[in-house]
Amino acid sequence: MLLSVNYHYIRESFEAPYPAIFGKSPDQFEKQILELSKYGSFISADQLEDSIKLGKSLPEKAILITFDDGLKEQLQYAVPILNRMGVPACFFINTKALTDTSLLNVHLIHLVRSQLAPEIILEELLKHPSYLNLTETEKASHRNLGIAHYRYDEPENAYLKYILNFGLSREDVMALFQHLFHSVLAWDMNAVHADLYLNKADLNVLGQSQYIGSHSHDHLPIGVLNETLAKEEVGRSKSILEETGHQIKGFSYPYGSKEAVGDTHQWLEQYDFSFAVTMNRGFNTDINEPFLLKRCDNNDVPGGKSFSPSLLNGFL
Numbered sequence: 158m159l160l161s162v163n164y165h166y167i168r169e170s171f172e173a174p175y176p177a178i179f180g181k182s183p184d185q186f187e188k189q190i191l192e193l194s195k196y197g198s199f200i201s202a203d204q205l206e207d208s209i210k211l212g213k214s215l216p217e218k219a220i221l222i223t224f225d226d227g228l229k230e231q232l233q234y235a236v237p238i239l240n241r242m243g244v245p246a247c248f249f250i251n252t253k254a255l256t257d258t259s260l261l262n263v264h265l266i267h268l269v270r271s272q273l274a275p276e277i278i279l280e281e282l283l284k285h286p287s288y289l290n291l292t293e294t295e296k297a298s299h300r301n302l303g304i305a306h307y308r309y310d311e312p313e314n315a316y317l318k319y320i321l322n323f324g325l326s327r328e329d330v331m332a333l334f335q336h337l338f339h340s341v342l343a344w345d346m347n348a349v350h351a352d353l354y355l356n357k358a359d360l361n362v363l364g365q366s367q368y369i370g371s372h373s374h375d376h377l378p379i380g381v382l383n384e385t386l387a388k389e390e391v392g393r394s395k396s397i398l399e400e401t402g403h404q405i406k407g408f409s410y411p412y413g414s415k416e417a418v419g420d421t422h423q424w425l426e427q428y429d430f431s432f433a434v435t436m437n438r439g440f441n442t443d444i445n446e447p448f449l450l451k452r453c454d455n456n457d458v459p460g461g462k463s464f465s466p467s468l469l470n471g472f473l
Contacts, residue, residue, distance in 0.1 A: 177270035189460030201245035249409035370407030380419020
């Protein structure tokens with residue numbers, strides 16, 4: 158059995174006017190890793206790949222620790238803890254952050270939402286022409302889908318996040334948040350970028366002790382893109398990462414939902430990947446579908462704020 162656990166933000170403080178960026182403090186992270194160690198054996202992504210490709214055995218209860226997005230704080234706070242504890246992990250990187258000084262859409266949204274009330278942002282979005290054209294039934298569907306997908310958010314925040322990620326075009330969302338970022342917050346994007354993301358030098362340091370995988374180029378929901386753009390997102394990311402000298406065999410689907418995965422799993426192996434992780438919650442009783450591996454948010458597992466034993470019944 159394989160339990161994969163995912164993390165994003167690891168920082169000392171999450172104080173902000175509005176709750177929009179969630180994660181673990183270094184102390185909370187270390188305590189959760191200790192808690193997880195009671196239930197199974199930590200494995201590396203290399204071990205997972207060897208099991209998939211070569212049939213090598215994994216521990217009866219294997220645990221894979223993963224990180225998405227390629228954030229500098231992961232290297233600063235999480236890696237020293239992992240190295241000290243002898244725990245391997247897999248870091249899935251968005252490569253646009255390595256080639257462009259603009260913020261990825263997902264993080265631009267997080268930062269703006271942490272500073273502005275959700276009612277203000279939602280009001281701006283609902284006035285957008287492409288959203289005004291939706292029927293009330295379609296809007297209600299978006300709200301319900303958002304609440305189901307973003308389980309850790311209040312309903313209005315979940316509705317807002319669904320519109321941002323799936324309801325409007327990427328171009329429309331980026332235009333609005335670029336406007337809010339520059340005109341309302343008046344922040345220096347280059348400075349924020351440098352503080353937020355791993356750079357190529359950081360990536361080399363990370364790769365000395367941990368496994369690096371791809372999280373696509375621009376953190377788009379691959380499954381809803383046309384096939385040409387989807388393959389460009391995947392192939393470009395892998396190429397950029399391998400130019401830094403790392404062998405890239407693992408992939409993490411941005412957003413990770415069934416909709417965001419789509420049929421990507423059917424062609425991902427063409428790019429010489431060995432496995433891919435979703436955000437389909439639960440543990441894997443086997444690894445017979447290596448491009449559709451289930452994964453839990455860290456809140457769903459022991460030591461998490463929303464831990465549900467029933468979700469992991471059979472593993473724990």
